[in-house]
Amino acid sequence: MAEIVREPKQKRSIEKKERIIKAGYKLFAEKGYFNTNTAEIAKEAGVSTGIVYGYFRDKRDILLEAMDIYLNNVFTPILSLLDDVTTPDFPFILSRAIEHAVNVHRTNAAMHTTLHSLFSKDEIVDARFSALEEEMTKKLSAKLVDLGYKGEHLFEKVHTVIMVVQSFAHEEVYDHHDYIDYAEMRKIVLDMLLRLF
Amino acid sequence: MAEIVREPKQKRSIEKKERIIKAGYKLFAEKGYFNTNTAEIAKEAGVSTGIVYGYFRDKRDILLEAMDIYLNNVFTPILSLLDDVTTPDFPFILSRAIEHAVNVHRTNAAMHTTLHSLFSKDEIVDARFSALEEEMTKKLSAKLVDLGYKGEHLFEKVHTVIMVVQSFAHEEVYDHHDYIDYAEMRKIVLDMLLRLF
């Protein structure tokens, strides 16, 4: 039972491992974790079923690595967005943040759903998501203080913003209702959030 | 392939069918849809595995009926809450609605997660949720008009309220962060929503 999981060093191998993660990401997002089997992942990645187990301990391991990609996709641009902010033009910042959140959702929400559903009971994933939300809230808060904001209950307000922005993005991308004018709703949400500060 | 799925008429049968749905509800919520098998559901319900297929076309069918229960648990009390409202005391109404949403979440959020994981991978699940949100939004809006509200973009505002209340409930119940004072956050959210009207 030699625990051999290749840690690929060569370009070709790294690329192959990434192909498998990508394939897993795509299929998990499209069809869900349980509706995707390793043979499909291998086929999508253009490799044999066997080699999948050369790079990953098991199917769940592919998901965990896909999760890392997902978290990167989602949070890295938000944080870099934050770095660019230098003036306290809240309306502008928020509207860009919403724009961004919607775009991210459009590209990654299927994976979000898969991860979220699978791991509402899984400690590792829970912890990772939680940690990132905390980081976001704290960085954003610090930024606001930097920009001269002085109000009370900063964490709670920032957290509310994050929560609402995420909800809205999900709503617009996924639960698109005919009777809702989403451009209008976006204005309402934006306005509502701005009044917090 | 005679499509015979009993529509139970007798009391005992109805009760048995309900036991199966309850069992499914419990296990789907606890462990997720794919981690629950029909034998377990039957055992939990105290019936034989075979008879499950006397009442349900397949496993998914149990989920759909469990979903109906879930939707009932969640929306019926909201709608009845609405019926009781006779004066436009928005702060009171909203705070009760939030209170209610949190409670409902506390009891049913696990099932929510399970169902959510099947969103966008199952048309019927999607459709039913969507229909109920629409119903909610429209009834709430009508109520507000009854109460004399005259503002613009009513649907969008109401929808925003529903969305935010749900997010907050989920947040408080599930993603409990140490650095957040949820009582304070609740006030902030309530206040923020009230200003919409």
Place this chain on the structure above:
Amino acid sequence: MAEIVREPKQKRSIEKKERIIKAGYKLFAEKGYFNTNTAEIAKEAGVSTGIVYGYFRDKRDILLEAMDIYLNNVFTPILSLLDDVTTPDFPFILSRAIEHAVNVHRTNAAMHTTLHSLFSKDEIVDARFSALEEEMTKKLSAKLVDLGYKGEHLFEKVHTVIMVVQSFAHEEVYDHHDYIDYAEMRKIVLDMLLRLF
């Protein structure tokens, strides 16, 4: 993951479980444990692969139950042989014991090999075999004392007898060499052992 391993109560089920054990016994003996797969066992037993896991936790579990049968086959008749002995006619007793050992070997030695090889490192099987040898040695010794034997180092002598008889049986059945006259060798062995007492 409900650990459901049927403990069959009904005649038909018991019979089916026994068919699977018999099939396992046969194939494990003929081809060895690792050269036999569950599908073959199921086929040999005339059942589906699935039901095998209704009666047994896993493949190893089949082997363990087959071992019980083996141990029964081997030791029960020896012990009952012992019960019949009433006079200290050692030559007669020993020659019957050898006869018996050879027969048992002829029928079960393949299984013996399979078990022995597999479990020289397995505590459960080791312990079981060891316990039975101890029981044999002690019962046999007690019998001899009953019959009036008074010599020293009884356990060691009896153990030697058991060991030699088993070796001879294995030798005659398995390692049949052309240059050996086994009838003659049997006499030699018998004679040699008798002189111990």
Place this chain on the structure above:
Amino acid sequence: MAEIVREPKQKRSIEKKERIIKAGYKLFAEKGYFNTNTAEIAKEAGVSTGIVYGYFRDKRDILLEAMDIYLNNVFTPILSLLDDVTTPDFPFILSRAIEHAVNVHRTNAAMHTTLHSLFSKDEIVDARFSALEEEMTKKLSAKLVDLGYKGEHLFEKVHTVIMVVQSFAHEEVYDHHDYIDYAEMRKIVLDMLLRLF
């Protein structure tokens, strides 16, 4: 399908082949044939998995060569022991033989078990063991004749001695029972065998 299995001529190659055999020997003995895979053997030998098939037709081939080593380990010293014998001091010879057998068993018994498990399921393994036993029996018998022994049924007696010595060694090394005084049992066995001549 060109049957190219290198017969290494160069020192380095020969040494490499031997390393593989040693590795196979070690692992087969420790974990059994089927619980050892070729990747592990290669790793233990410090070579690549691919090159293993440069020196061996297949996995079984490694076993067969490891078996040769085993047989050498076991029989060579016995035969050389025999060469040293010049006087018919049977007690001395036998007690040294037993001593030797026990020692050999202590070092190689795990491999013995592994090989034994393939008896009767592998013709070549069977044949080689058989041939060596025959050689042993015949050489030993010839020696005895040289030394002036004149009794009947020589082969059978010698074969019995070999068989008993082997059994005892296995017994002492492997099946160590608390209720047996092995020093005493060894005396009993030795004495018993001596009386054969």
Place this chain on the structure above:
DNA sequence: CATGAATGAGTTTTCATTCAT
């Protein structure tokens, strides 16, 4: 209606062997 044993297709995973480099 009810039971629960039985089915068998489908899934994850392993590993002897091959092959591109």
Place this chain on the structure above:
DNA sequence: AATGAATGAAAACTCATTCAT
């Protein structure tokens, strides 16, 4: 000769669904 990544057939095991009783 040597490497170790890659292959893919085969194995153990699961489970939604059916069926004999």
